[in-house]
Amino acid sequence: MNLLNTLVDKGLRREAPTREEALAVLATTDDDLLDVVAAAGKVRRHWFGRRVKLNYLVNLKSGLCPEDCSYCSQRLGSTAEILKYTWLKPDQASRAAAAGVAGGAKRVCLVASGRGPTDRDVDRVSDTIKAIKEGNEGVEVCACLGLLSDGQAERLREAGADAYNHNLNTSEATYGEITTTHTYADRVDTVTKAHAAGLSACSGLIAGMGESDEDLVDVVFSLRALDPDSVPVNFLIPMAGTPLAKEWHLTPQRCLRILAMTRFICPDAEVRIAGGREVHLRTLQPLALHLANSLFLGDYLTSEGQAGRADLEMIADAGFEVEGTGQVTLPEHRAGGCGTPGGDGGGCGGARAEESRTDLVAVRRRGAGTDLAPNA
Numbered sequence: 001m002n003l004l005n006t007l008v009d010k011g012l013r014r015e016a017p018t019r020e021e022a023l024a025v026l027a028t029t030d031d032d033l034l035d036v037v038a039a040a041g042k043v044r045r046h047w048f049g050r051r052v053k054l055n056y057l058v059n060l061k062s063g064l065c066p067e068d069c070s071y072c073s074q075r076l077g078s079t080a081e082i083l084k085y086t087w088l089k090p091d092q093a094s095r096a097a098a099a100g101v102a103g104g105a106k107r108v109c110l111v112a113s114g115r116g117p118t119d120r121d122v123d124r125v126s127d128t129i130k131a132i133k134e135g136n137e138g139v140e141v142c143a144c145l146g147l148l149s150d151g152q153a154e155r156l157r158e159a160g161a162d163a164y165n166h167n168l169n170t171s172e173a174t175y176g177e178i179t180t181t182h183t184y185a186d187r188v189d190t191v192t193k194a195h196a197a198g199l200s201a202c203s204g205l206i207a208g209m210g211e212s213d214e215d216l217v218d219v220v221f222s223l224r225a226l227d228p229d230s231v232p233v234n235f236l237i238p239m240a241g242t243p244l245a246k247e248w249h250l251t252p253q254r255c256l257r258i259l260a261m262t263r264f265i266c267p268d269a270e271v272r273i274a275g276g277r278e279v280h281l282r283t284l285q286p287l288a289l290h291l292a293n294s295l296f297l298g299d300y301l302t303s304e305g306q307a308g309r310a311d312l313e314m315i316a317d318a319g320f321e322v323e324g325t326g327q328v329t330l331p332e333h334r335a336g337g338c339g340t341p342g343g344d345g346g347g348c349g350g351a352r353a354e355e356s357r358t359d360l361v362a363v364r365r366r367g368a369g370t371d372l373a374p375n376a
Contacts, residue, residue, distance in 0.1 A: 001032065001035060001039075003021060003024055003025075004035060004036065004039035005039075006021065007021060007025070007039060007040075007043075007264045008039050008042050008043060010264070010267075011040075011042075011043030011046070011263070011264055011267035012042075012043065012046050012267070014267055014268055016221070016224060016265060017264050017265060019217060019221070021264075022217045022220070022221070022261050022264065022265055023213055023214070023217055025257060025260055025261040025264060026213045026216065026217070026257050026258070026261055027213070028257060030253055033253055033256060033257070036256070036257060036260050037256060037260060037287055037290050037291060038290075039260070040259070040260035040263040040264060040290070040291050041290035041291065043263055043264065043267045044263055044271075044290060044291055044292070044293055046267075047267060047268045047293075047331050048270075048293035048329075048331075050319065050320045050321055051293060051320070051321060051322075051323040051327060051329075052289060052293060052294065052295065052315050052320045052321065052322055052323060053106055053107065053270065053272075053293060053294040053295075053323045053329050054103075054104045054105045054106055054107075054294075054295065054296075054297045054311075054322055054323070055105055055106070055107045055108075055109055055142075055272065055294060055295070055296050055297065056097065056099075056100025056101070056103070056105035056107070056108050056109065056296070056297050056298060056376060057100075057109050057111060057296060057298070057299070057300060057301060058088075058093050058096045058097050058100070058108060058109065058110050058111070058368050059083075059111055059112075059113075059301045059302070059364075059367075059368050059369065060087055060088050060093055060110055060111060060112040060125070060128065060368070061085070061086055061087050061088070061112040061113050061114065062074065062082065062083050062084055062085050062113060062301065062302065062368075062369055063078075063082055063083065063084030063085070063113060063302075064084055064113065065113040065114055065115075066114070066115055066181070067114075067115055067146075067179065067181045067182065068179060068180055068181045069169075069178060069179045069181075070177075070178045070179065070209070070242065070243040070244050071169075071178060071206055071209055071236055071242065071244050072242065073237075073239040073241065073242055073302045073303075074113040074301070074302060075242065076181075078239075078241050078242055079240075079241035080239045080240060080241035080242055080302070080363070081240075081241065081363060082239075082302040082363055082364070083302065083363075083364060083365065083369050083370065085369040087112070087121075087124055088128075088368060088369065090124070090127045090128040090130075090131040091131060092368070093110065093128045093131070093132065093368070094128070094131040094132050094135050094136075096367060096368045096374055097132045097135075097136060097139070098132075098135060098136060099367075099373070099374045099376040100297060100298060100374070100376045101136045101139055102376065103297055103298065103308040103312075103376035104297060104308075104312060104322050105139075105297050105376070106138075106139070106140060106323055106324070106325055106329075107139070107140040107141070107142055107162075107163070108132055108136075108139055108140070108141050108142070109141075109142045109143075109144060109165060109296075110125060110128060110129070110132075110141065110142070110143050110144065110145075111144040111145075111165075111301055112125070112144070112145050112146070113146075114145070114146050115146050115147055115181070115182065116145065116146035116147035116148060116149065116190075117145040117146065117148070117152060119152070121145065122145075122152050122155050122156065125143060125145060125156065125159070126155065126156065126158075126159030126160075127159075129141050129143070129156070129159045129160045129161055130159060130160055133160050137325075138325035138326070139325065140162045140163065141160065141161050141162055141163075142161070142162060142163035142164065142165050142200075142202055142230075143156050143161050143163075143164050143165070144164070144165035144166065144202075146166075146190075147166075147182060147186055147187075147189075147190050148164070148166075148190045148193045148194065150193075152193075153193045153194045153196070153197035153199055154197045156197070156199065157197050157198050157199050161199060162199070162200055163194075163199055163200035163201070163202050163229070163230065164190075164191075164194035164197075164199045164200075164201065164202065165202035165203065165230075165232070166187055166190045166191050166194065166202075166203055167187070167203055167204045167205060167206070167232065167234070168184065168187055168188070168191075168203055168204070168205060168219055168222055168223060168226075169187070169204075169205055169206045169219070170205065170206065170209060170211055170215055170219055171211065171214075171215040171216075171218035171219045171222070172184045172218070172219075172222065173215065173218065174211060174215050178209060187203075188222075188226065191203045191226050191228065192226070195226075195227075200228075200229045200230070201226065201227070201228040201229060201230075202228055202229065202230035202231075202232065203223055203226060203228040203230075203231065203232075204223065204228075204230070204231045204232035204233055204234065204272070204274065205219045205220065205223070205231075205232075205233060205234065205262075206234040206235070206236055206275075207233065207234070207235050207236065207250065207254075207255070207258050208235050208236035208238075208247055208249060208250040208276070208280065209236050209244055209247060210244075210247055210249070216258060216261070217261065217265075220261065220262050220265045220266065221265060223265075223266065224265050224266050228269065229269060229270060229330055229334060230269065230270040230272055230294070231262060231266050231269045231270065231271050231272065232272040232274035232294075233258065233259055233262055233271065233272065233273060233274055233292070234274040234275040234276055235250055235255055235258075235274075235275065235276030235277060235279065235280040235281070236250070236276060237275055237276045237279055237300070237303050237361055238356070238358075238361065239302070239303065239361060239363075240358065240361075246356065248355060248356045248357060250276075250280040251280070252280065252281050252282055252283070252284040253284075254280075255277075255280050255281050255284075255288070256281070256284060256287055256288060256291065259271065259273070259288055259291040259292055260291050262291075263291050263292070268330075268331050268333070268334065270293060270294045270329055270330065271291065271292040271293060271294065272292060272293075272294035272295060272296070273285075273288050273289075273292045273294070273295040273296075274295070274296055275296070275300045275301075275303075277295065277306075278305055278306045278360070279357065279360045279361060282360075285306075285314060286314055286317065286318040289314075289315065289318050289320050290318075293329075294329075295311070297311055297376060298311075298367075298374060298375040298376040299364050299366070299367055299374065299375045300364070301364070302363065302364055303361055303362060303363060303364055304362040304363070304364050304365075304366075304375065305375065307375060308375055308376045
């Protein structure tokens with residue numbers, strides 16, 4: 001296909017596709033799917049070889065969030081029967097992080113529910129970052145605490161944080177349809193604050209919330225403009241008790257097209273397969289490794305993930321290798337980002353609507369905030 005040849009050439013030059021080309025990727029048919037994966041795979045291997053970076057989530061504070069994000073089981077008004085607990089102590093979080101590192105994770109992502117941290121919260125997270133760094137040599141730490149106030153990103157950087165995550169989630173045009181308690185501009189502002197403080201910016205999207213192809217393309221182009229080092233691609237986990245519990249529209253093929261489109265628009269960024277991969281990609285997860293160079297190991301914030309051992313076996317069987325702490329994640333021209341030694345840091349082309357697969361969604365009952373061993 002001339003389209004795919006053009007996209008590969010552009011990706012190798014770090015040149016953005018046109019909006020029409022990006023939309024065309026999402027509109028390809030199932031007959032063309034393997035060609036799309038092969039083309040995007042050339043771009044992925046050019047910038048990242050066959051390495052897969054493993055990341056591990058630690059949910060520092062679960063549930064009871066005052067925000068009304070429709071996709072989230074921790075939202076205001078959610079009746080999802082998730083774990084609810086207040087802040088983990090630094091030693092508790094450090095033990096949870098150590099399990100992920102022992103399982104192969106290179107980065108630990110510290111997440112807390114809520115609109116944004118108070119100054120006291122930043123202090124407690126700073127203590128947690130120091131505890132994790134002291135106990136796990138070479139580990140990267142990313143914080144995800146919501147909207148940041150002036151000066152908070154700098155304090156997290158001083159405490160040893162390497163990165164900050166705050167996702168755009170969907171297009172600016174439709175953001176008000178999924179959240180009303182804060183704005184799209186608020187999210188952009190927080191990513192900008194993290195960048196300015198010398199933190200490696202991590203910002204991505206959630207697919208499967210009823211958005212159109214145009215929305216998906218718009219949000220990924222917006223991410224490219226923000227220039228994050230990491231772009232996590234989440235696939236909605238429709239949790240019972242949330243407004244989007246019946247949004248079962250993704251298929252494995254649709255997910256692969258979304259990942260390929262993201263790779264073409266952000267060719268040299270760390271594209272991460274994030275929440276929902278087991279639910280929606282299912283047996284096609286290994287194909288996604290040809291598109292993304294990063295994934296989360298183990299469980300997510302409020303739902304269970306694939307067994308850590310199964311992840312490692314999948315990576316090996318697909319012919320990829322886990323990226324070690326001594327290896328550089330980002331391409332040389334992104335020097336200064338996290339992972340560089342010494343750095344600062346609608347139309348779906350044949351996809352069919354899914355029936356509800358609530359059997360695939362398991363509420364997390366182990367790991368952080370419980371007495372049970374974590375999945376890592």
